[in-house]
Amino acid sequence: ELKVEQNPLFLSMQEGKNYTIYCNYSTTSDRLYWYRQDPGKSLESLFVLLSNGAVKQEGRLMASLDTKARLSTLHITAAVHDLSATYFCAVDNTGNQFYFGTGTSLTVIP
Amino acid sequence: GAVVSQHPSWVICKSGTSVKIECRSLDFQATTMFWYRQFPKQSLMLMATSNEGSKATYEQGVEKDKFLINHASLTLSTLTVTSAHPEDSSFYICSARTPAGLGQYFGPGTRLTVT
Numbered sequence: 001e002l003k004v005e006q007n008p009l010f011l012s013m014q015e016g017k018n019y020t021i022y023c024n025y026s027t028t029s030d031r032l033y034w035y036r037q038d039p040g041k042s043l044e045s046l047f048v049l050l051s052n053g054a055v056k057q058e059g060r061l062m063a064s065l066d067t068k069a070r071l072s073t074l075h076i077t078a079a080v081h082d083l084s085a086t087y088f089c090a091v092d093n094t095g096n097q098f099y100f101g102t103g104t105s106l107t108v109i110p
Numbered sequence: 111g112a113v114v115s116q117h118p119s120w121v122i123c124k125s126g127t128s129v130k131i132e133c134r135s136l137d138f139q140a141t142t143m144f145w146y147r148q149f150p151k152q153s154l155m156l157m158a159t160s161n162e163g164s165k166a167t168y169e170q171g172v173e174k175d176k177f178l179i180n181h182a183s184l185t186l187s188t189l190t191v192t193s194a195h196p197e198d199s200s201f202y203i204c205s206a207r208t209p210a211g212l213g214q215y216f217g218p219g220t221r222l223t224v225t
Contacts, residue, residue: 033213042203042219043154048212088153098144098205098214100153 002027004091006101014109016078021104023072023089031092032072034063036085037103043088047074079108112138114206116217123194123224130190131220133204139184140206144214145177148201160187194224 003026013019023032031050035043047056049065049072056063060083062075072089089101113136123129133143141162146154158166158179166179176198178190191198201221205214 031212035216040221043216045213045216050212092213097156097159103153105151 002029002091002093002099004089004099004101006087006089006104008104009102010105010107012107012109013076013079015080018078019076021074021076021087021106023074023101025070025072025091025099025101027093028067028070029091029093030065030067032065033090033092033098034072034074035088035090037088038085046087076106079106081108081110084108112136112206112208112215114140114204114215114217116202116204116220118220119218120221121223123222125195125224126193128190128192129194129222130188131202131204131222133187133189133206133217135185135206135215138206138209140187141184142207143181143187144205144207145179145187145189146203146205148203148219150201154203157189191222194222196224198222199224 005024007022034046037043047063052067054065060077065072084107086103086105088103090098115134117132143160145157147157148154156169157172158168160166160179160181162181162184168174181187201219203219204217
C-alpha cells in the first residue's frame, strides 16, 4: 500500500517568516496534489504537479516535485495569517485512488 | 471549473436510523466518484470507489452492508449510512474524478452527527 507522510504535523510560525512542508511517499508516482482545508470545510485545490521537476507558484505558496526522491515540498514565503489552515498532499497511484498525507496544521501568529 | 455538490451539508440523526448523503457532479459527467471519511484533526480516509452502473469497491475495513453506495447515473452517487451509531459521526466528503482524469474535484462535505 502506498504511504504518504508529511512533516511537520503541526507548524506554528510568525508572520513574515518562511517555512517548508515536506511530503514523502513510498512508491513511484508522477502525480502529486496539494490541498488546503479550513476548519469545517472541504478541500481546496492548490497545486497539481504532474512531472519530475515540476514547480508551481501561487502567491506566497510554491510547490515542487522530485519523483526520484519521492518528495514534494510546499514552501511558504513571508507567511500571513490568512494562510492558517491544514495542508494535505495527495498522491495519485495512476489507478483510481488518492492517497492522502497526514496533513500539516499551520498556524500563523501575528 | 468543475463543481461537485453534496446534500445535506450537515445532518443530525438518532442511533439506529439511516441517513442518505447525495453527491452530484454539476457540470460534468463523473464515471468514478469517491467517498471519504474524516475524523477531527485527521486526514481523509478513502471508504469506497463508486463506478457508474456497477458495484462500489470498498476499502479494507469498511463495512459494505453498513455504508451502502449507489452510483445510478453519471452525475449522482449516494452514500447511505444504515443503522447509524455515534461512532459513525464524522465528516463525509465525496469527490469525482475529473473528465480529463487528472485529479479529483471535492464536494463541500457532509457533517453527520449521530445522537
